[in-house]
Structures are given as structure tokens and as C-alpha cells.
Amino acid sequence: MFTGAQISLYPMTDRFIDVITDALAALGPYRDRLRVETDDISTLLVGPPEVLFPAIRDLFVAAAATRTHVVLHATLSRGCPGEPDDPMCRSDAMDTSREPLALRQAAAQEALRDAPETGETAAAQLSLYVMGGGDHMAEIYGCIEFLRDSGVFDRAKNFCTRLGGDAGPVFAALAQAFCRFGPPEGHVTIDLTVSANSPSAA
Numbered sequence: 001m002f003t004g005a006q007i008s009l010y011p012m013t014d015r016f017i018d019v020i021t022d023a024l025a026a027l028g029p030y031r032d033r034l035r036v037e038t039d040d041i042s043t044l045l046v047g048p049p050e051v052l053f054p055a056i057r058d059l060f061v062a063a064a065a066t067r068t069h070v071v072l073h074a075t076l077s078r079g080c081p082g083e084p085d086d087p088m089c090r091s092d093a094m095d096t097s098r099e100p101l102a103l104r105q106a107a108a109q110e111a112l113r114d115a116p117e118t119g120e121t122a123a124a125q126l127s128l129y130v131m132g133g134g135d136h137m138a139e140i141y142g143c144i145e146f147l148r149d150s151g152v153f154d155r156a157k158n159f160c161t162r163l164g165g166d167a168g169p170v171f172a173a174l175a176q177a178f179c180r181f182g183p184p185e186g187h188v189t190i191d192l193t194v195s196a197n198s199p200s201a202a
Contacts, residue, residue: 001094001185002083004035004046005076007056012069019066026062030055035088048091049078049179057118057171064120064167064196076178076190093179101142108146108176115172122167123201124194125160128177131187143181147173160191170194 011019024043027036034047034055045052056074063070077083078094099107128143130136147153147161150173154162163170174192182188195201 001079001089001091002046002086003049003052003078003089003091004044005052005056005074006042006044007059007072007074008042009059009063010071010073011063011066012071013066015066015068019063019068019070022066023059023063026058027055030058033088035086046086047088049093049175050091052076053171053175053178057167060122060171060194060196061118061120061167064122067197069197069199070195072192072194074190074192074194076192077187078178078189079183079185079187080189081187093175094184098184101138104180105142105146105149108173108180109149111176112150112169112172115169117166118168120167120196121165122163122170122194122196123154123198124163124170124174124192125157126163126174126177126193127160127191128181129189129191130182131189132183134183134186136182139181139183143177146181147177150176167194167196 009020033051034045037044060072128140130139152163152165152170152173154164
């Protein structure tokens, strides 16, 4: 399977170059387990979800720690039929998606118990897209139900679900949404926007 993300960071400051480059430095501890490619639009991260989500979290936290308003946008994908399998992405994290929905929801909740606190607050909205055969809406509704009980649920919005809280549990919930919902061999994507330090936080 191929798992990865295209991420873009938008600092609302004239020091945006420093904020972006310093945040990218937070990927350093993960570079031996991720493929990282940066261009003028986004940074591609390819690797297993148990590395991918902590790396994105730490990049976001590094940017948020500057106390400027920062927004991270990411397109996350697993199982895209247009991408070749990559040994770097090999992981057991998606194997549980073969289990009944209720068991996956319970396992996702249990996984959140160990989520670390980062000290940085994140406001996030995500949309989960389950492609291929099967009852995709059952998977999406099952994910939303999990998020409602996750401790970081904020509210439902048109076309997306809003989360809020410490960045550690927020990104842990996102990882569970990505790994445990949708067919194990199917194509699943998440459209994600995360904000910190907004002067107009609602």
C-alpha cells in the first residue's frame, strides 16, 4: 500500500520564510522513516501512518509555537490505485479495518488514551472520503461517531467535522480516522485544515 500526504504551511506573518523552514526542521527525527520532498507549493511525506501523523503534528506544533497565526493544509491518502506499493509504507496500522465497525470504533478510542499533550492548541476540520465498493457512508458515519466521542470533537459543519484541543490528541484522532475507517485495501483520503493562534478563533 502507498500512504502519504501533501502538506502546505501558511504562516500569517512577514517572517513566513523562517516559520516554514524552522517548522520543516521538525521533520528531522522522522527522515529515516519517511520520504520527504519539498517544492514551492507543498511537502510530500510518504511513509507508514504511525510515523506520518507524528511528523505532521510536530511540524504543526513547531509552527504554532512561534505564536503567529498559522494554517496547515494536508491531503492525506492511502491505497490510491494510481500509486505503486512502497515498502516504506508497510504497516499493521490498517489491518484492523477488516474488523466490524463497532470494534474499530472502540479500538480507536482506546488508542487515544496514550496520546501525548504538546502544549499547543489546534483547531482542525477534516473530510473523510472512502472510495471504491462497499457502504462508504457507513464508514464515514462510523468515523464521525468515533470523533464525537473522541474528546476533541468540536462540532459538525457543512461537508466536514471540526475538532479542537491540544494538538497531540487532535492528531491522534486524525490518525485513527485515517487508519480504521474505510476498506483495508481501498482508497481512503482525508482533506485536512488545521489552524493555531487565529485572532478570530470561534
